[in-house]
Amino acid sequence: MSIRETLGGPLGPPPQLWSLTSSSCGATPESVSRSQLGAGCAQTSQRRRRSLRVVQSGGAKRRVPSPAPAPKALPRSLESGGAKRRIPSPAHSTAGARFGSCNREERSDGSRHPPGQNEGVTSREIALQLDAADPLASFRDEFFIPDQSLVYLDGNSLGRTPKRTIERLHQVVEKEWAGDLILSWDHWLDLPRRIGDRFADIIGSRPGEVVLHDSTTLNLFQGVHIALNLRPDRRVLVVADDEFPTDRYVVEGIAHDLGLTVRSLRPGIDLSDVAVIVRSVIDYRTAEMVDVASFTDEARRAGAMVLWDLSHTAGAVEFDVHALGVELAVGCTYKFLNGGPGSPAYTFVSHELQSMVRQPIRGWFAQKDQFAMERPFEPFDDIRRVLLGTPHILSLVAAEEGIALSARAGMGAIAAKGRALVAYAMEVIDHLGLTTSTPRDTARRGNHVAVHHPDAPVLLRRLAERKVVADVRPPDIVRLGLSPLTTRFTDVWDGLATLDDLIRSNDS
Amino acid sequence: MSIRETLGGPLGPPPQLWSLTSSSCGATPESVSRSQLGAGCAQTSQRRRRSLRVVQSGGAKRRVPSPAPAPKALPRSLESGGAKRRIPSPAHSTAGARFGSCNREERSDGSRHPPGQNEGVTSREIALQLDAADPLASFRDEFFIPDQSLVYLDGNSLGRTPKRTIERLHQVVEKEWAGDLILSWDHWLDLPRRIGDRFADIIGSRPGEVVLHDSTTLNLFQGVHIALNLRPDRRVLVVADDEFPTDRYVVEGIAHDLGLTVRSLRPGIDLSDVAVIVRSVIDYRTAEMVDVASFTDEARRAGAMVLWDLSHTAGAVEFDVHALGVELAVGCTYKFLNGGPGSPAYTFVSHELQSMVRQPIRGWFAQKDQFAMERPFEPFDDIRRVLLGTPHILSLVAAEEGIALSARAGMGAIAAKGRALVAYAMEVIDHLGLTTSTPRDTARRGNHVAVHHPDAPVLLRRLAERKVVADVRPPDIVRLGLSPLTTRFTDVWDGLATLDDLIRSNDS
Known part of the structure; x- marks a missing residue:
């Protein structure tokens, strides 16, 4: 049921107010x-x-x-x-x-x-x-807001605290961890993918295309390597000089270690020899949004991969990875998705690319038969092959509640x-x-x-x-x-x- | 005050019982x-x-x-x-x-x-x-144990839930996150290092030698690269065939990507051309413990670096990194340190090595002046240079409480x-x-x-x-x-x- 149906009111706000x-x-x-x-x-x-x-x-x-x-x-x-x-x-x-x-x-x-x-x-x-x-006004009641008089205009750095997150953490800590102990890993094990599937409602991904794990920095590092491996004959990475710092640092670090060239993203840039472009959809300072469909298309025609950073995008604006031609994206969940401080990031890899993913860090959470411990590394055939180490369960379940709330309200x-x-x-x-x-x-x-x-x-x-x-x-x-x-x-x-x-x- | 003093009893248990x-x-x-x-x-x-x-x-x-x-x-x-x-x-x-x-x-x-x-x-x-x-018997009361009749013999996979962790999570979620919002980052920012300093009581590290971050897998990946960079003229990595899976996978992945050789750890192994050995102090199956001082000494004489995995060690047995000659170590906090499911791992780098650390993944949490966002990458001069992305605060504070409890009981x-x-x-x-x-x-x-x-x-x-x-x-x-x-x-x-x-x- 959509929020508008839930509210039982008109399908939208009074047009003269919203149009103003x-x-x-x-x-x-x-x-x-x-x-x-x-x-x-x-x-x-x-x-x-x-x-x-x-x-x-x-x-x-x-x-x-x-x-x-x-x-x-x-x-x-x-x-x-x-x-x-x-x-x-x-x-x-x-x-x-x-x-x-x-x-x-x-x-x-x-x-x-x-x-x-x-x-x-x-x-x-x-x-x-x-x-x-405001048809979404009631959603503010879904958050624990100790001081209603505070004017909080930084939900794009750290989103507020969903009440359900508090309940969920109680349940996970006191029942699943303290009560069920190790047995809870039976259902925790697949949390990164189960939560990832909820991104269908956030960025239009299909089930099995997103996992929640690690941090945007790590996921950028991994994403660049995944993309590089798909363009083994090219040796140029592209990032804007004013891109978000960690995106730049990751690109420059990889270029340094592999002896690649970093080219600045500028109007009229030559992409014909570019392996990977790392780019934020929405500028972290001005909120300027890139024309993703057009840029992705331009890059594809030039044979370059694009790794999109959706940190300021997912949960803020409508975004459809498939309609826009996006194949590879990462982002954080602690901003508009209200996932909590330092909640895990996500990686989106389109189904079409997944079989070609070779991860730069081989970890046991990517291993197909994880607890048959004496085998050589043989990763999952699906999105889980980008996982690494043991997921941070407390931070992960908090992220899930934030994402679920956005899904319930509807990105439209x-x-x-x-x-x-x-x-x-x-x-x-x-x-x-x-x-x-x-x-x-x-x-x-x-x-x-x-x-x-x-x-x-x-x-x-x-x-x-x-x-x-x-x-x-x-x-x-x-x-x-x-x-x-x-x-x-x-x-x-x-x-x-x-x-x-x-x-x-x-x-x- | 030590636990024995706290209990006000004799300095040890009745000798005839303990000696039995x-x-x-x-x-x-x-x-x-x-x-x-x-x-x-x-x-x-x-x-x-x-x-x-x-x-x-x-x-x-x-x-x-x-x-x-x-x-x-x-x-x-x-x-x-x-x-x-x-x-x-x-x-x-x-x-x-x-x-x-x-x-x-x-x-x-x-x-x-x-x-x-x-x-x-x-x-x-x-x-x-x-x-x-048992002089530590009262410490069981420090944990939330819903079913006292359960015989839980898997605290080495997932430690139990300290009561203070529950209180701390309430405080962090309801006051620091929901109440103080973004302002809490003022003190969250340094949590990885502040918690790391508590490892003085766990593994004998000095303040500023440990940070809590990411996962054992990621930290192993980073640790091998740090060590490799200190032995640029060598091209052999060593790991035991029966080492814990993620340790093996990480080593094999790095060797594959950099064209290095992996040599199996066996008696009489030649270490003279070895760059890095990855080794668990305590075997995850048998609990067999390596003679760390002797092995570290042997490796040093051969010019090889050792990256120790302390996952089954820290919080379980006494361990003194400096007395044992350990320079580089990683490990998890969710086992004997009772840090919670998937709580962040740690990296120990001795002060002597820190200025030579070059991290394989450049992230904004390693950046000296993190919020002067337009500068090139210039990492901290200290242990924080191994940090990457935004720390998972909820999982991190849970880890802190577990570690604090072990420190309070005393590793002796x-x-x-x-x-x-x-x-x-x-x-x-x-x-x-x-x-x-x-x-x-x-x-x-x-x-x-x-x-x-x-x-x-x-x-x-x-x-x-x-x-x-x-x-x-x-x-x-x-x-x-x-x-x-x-x-x-x-x-x-x-x-x-x-x-x-x-x-x-x-x-x-």
């Missing part, structure tokens, strides 16, 4: 040079502030804008795609989107709104209305709310005149927003003092993660309004 | 050919059974021998070494002990008892007396009880006429015993039906793990008596 968050853009974009922002890219709007009233809300002082024009429905709703999987079409791609710069001013419908047209949508009142209409609904949250955040950012590098194109971004300010680390500390939790990413980004199952529209408003207040105090 | 378990040997050894037992080696005694009475005990039927002669104190007590660290002296070593065969009939004092001399020590009554005198006391348990088990095995390959020499064995029977898998299932949990290891071993903090002497008696009963039913 979809595409208006009250900014006057002002280019900021790329070098000025380091590896990032940013967009700022002229500061067009109205007076703000301070009101009491939920025990904490809240600043809300003074009365604004009534919201108007906009013609193009974010929700027009319904729950259908969204596959980025090559028609939307640009060299910038594909190679790491940002699409300033580009919108999914190609249009732009004149500045100021929709100022009214950016008030706390609207946020409250959006929360009231989660992605829709994610788009609405980010669209609303972009509205507020523009309204407050903050600087962002998060793409304007709703089809080209994930579920966080980047606000640039030279004093980002100071702002982060001051935000925490005012009970707003975010994080910073170099060189100057305050990153606000909007995790659909737990983030409220009021969190977006409160977090950004507080940030704006701090910036004004800081700058004055 | 130390060295008597009522067996008439009978050689069993090595080939007959596969890779193992075994010793059987003539079956000299007395009539057994069935009595009710703890709700379960127990078989106890009919009245036996009163126990006598034996001249040589196991406990003579007190709590001082025991370092195997080269004087005790034999080629057999060093290269994988077993020391039949050898005893630490070189003597042998005539058959039948101490039959009286093998009664349930004696086991009860030993339990009553734990090892003393371990020796007493195994000595008692060997007495009972001999008394019942069972076949074992566990060494006779108390200084050359760990904390489990191997009982051989061709129908081992069937016996294991029948044992479970009678609430005795053990495990099997190929080809024919019923393995009984004696975990000092949780195993009672009565468990040893009950488990072996039940096994004997099943064997007699099976054989008749």
Whole structure:
């Protein structure tokens, strides 16, 4: 039963509210040079502030804008795609989107709104209305949230704690471990694959294509080796200079040890001699999303393998490995999948590739007849051949509960709310005149927003003092993660309004 | 405060009871050919059974021998070494002990008892007396044991559940994760090293020489690469044919990928061109313990590195890496250290080697300034350079509690009880006429015993039906793990008596 059916309500939120968050853009974009922002890219709007009233809300002082024009429905709703999987079409791609710069001013419908047209949508009142209409609102009750007044905008670093995870850990520790002891390995043994099968609902994989194990770093290392082994005649690895650190380190380490060349991912790159490209689908700073179908297709035509990092993707946006032509991917489960601190990562290998997988680390959990201990190494014929050592059961079952919760909510609904949250955040950012590098194109971004300010680390500390939790990413980004199952529209408003207040105090 | 001080009692158990378990040997050894037992080696005694009475005990039927002669104190007590660290002296070593065969009939004092001399020590009554005198008995109360009547003899596969682990997980999940959220990473970040520092009390390492991370398999892979890099001019790896599977697989995989040679560990092996030897200190089947000091010395003189696997050692017997000359070691924490199912493994690298460590997998948790994300890879100068990806916090804190409990009990006391348990088990095995390959020499064995029977898998299932949990290891071993903090002497008696009963039913 889908969450919408569960709620017994209408199939979606009131369209005029959801559509409000979809595409208006009250900014006057002002280019900021790329070098000025380091590896990032940013967009700022002229500061067009109205007076703000301070009101009491939920025990904490809240600043809300003074009365604004009534919201108007906009013609193009974010929700027009319904729950259908969204596959980025090559028609939307640009060299910038594909190679790491940002699409300033580009919108999914190609249009732009004149500045100021929709100022009214950016008030706390609207946020409250959006929360009231949120079909996923009840999912917040599935999480143990000791302090409801905390504005947590870092669910993209560490997701919140599902209540079922607490129950499950009790059960696993007190019954399965303490009670059933070693006998529990009978069912623990296959947990990495059983949990992996749940990724059908998260990334569209088929049963037997995903296992949960180890860490993103280890899985990247293994994934690159698996891909390299499929391109034995090529000696070039590709990764972007501004790729997430551990992805870069892994690629550079392998290249160093095997005497391969690392080529930087740039527009117009020659892929004709490339063995493997490691690439994040969603940029960890700006939330810019790659056109996966197009890039995978381009790589395939050039004969290169792509190992995708889905860390900021799975559980955040709709993603269908098979529709997108993805053959090999890894990612973490502690962000949008709410799997708990350091929960195990996953590896996806398409069925078509599995028989060709040769793992760089031979471990006993890949061994076909694991407890016939005197035999030579003879790995499983299936996805389990990428397993290594004894799985971390406590961390694994916590991950399972997080993943199960996303599966239950449905990625269609989660992605829709994610788009609405980010669209609303972009509205507020523009309204407050903050600087962002998060793409304007709703089809080209994930579920966080980047606000640039030279004093980002100071702002982060001051935000925490005012009970707003975010994080910073170099060189100057305050990153606000909007995790659909737990983030409220009021969190977006409160977090950004507080940030704006701090910036004004800081700058004055 | 030591456990003995805590208990406020005498500094040791009544000597006449503990010494009873130390060295008597009522067996008439009978050689069993090595080939007959596969890779193992075994010793059987003539079956000299007395009539057994069935009595009710703890709700379960127990078989106890009919009245036996009163126990006598034996001249040589196991406990003579007190709590001082025991370092195997080269004087005790034999080629057999060093290269994988077993020391039949050898005893630490070189003597042998005539058959039948101490039959009286093998009664349930004696086991009860030993339990009553056990200075570590109260530590069993530190564990959550839902069914006290279960005879659990597999704590060497999966240790029991410390009560503090349950409390700690509550705290970490409900307060640190759910409450403090991302801010908890401030103190989680250094957990792998902080927990590693606790190994000072377990294996004699110095602070900053151990980190908890990943799995034994991964750590073996990394350890071999670290060692290989220190012997760049050598191209031979050594591992025993009957080494634990994952150790063999890792070595063979690395050799395959790098074009190295794998040489089998055998008596008289030439080490002069060997880069790295991977070796378990304690055999996972027979509990035979290598003379580590002697072997390490021999390897060093030949210019070879040794990577020790301490999986069956740490938390079971006294071990001092520095006194033994160990430079590199890995192991798991879910056996005798009671760290929980699949709890993270550890890597020990002596301070002297650390600056020369080059890790085969470059991950962001090894990076010096981890969150200055745009820099090239520049690893820590210390033990943290062997870390890779995000640590599995839930599994990690569970491991910490298990390790802390062993540290609190003290390895001197734990090892003393371990020796007493195994000595008692060997007495009972001999008394019942069972076949074992566990060494006779108390200084050359760990904390489990191997009982051989061709129908081992069937016996294991029948044992479970009678609430005795053990495990099997190929080809024919019923393995009984004696975990000092949780195993009672009565468990040893009950488990072996039940096994004997099943064997007699099976054989008749």
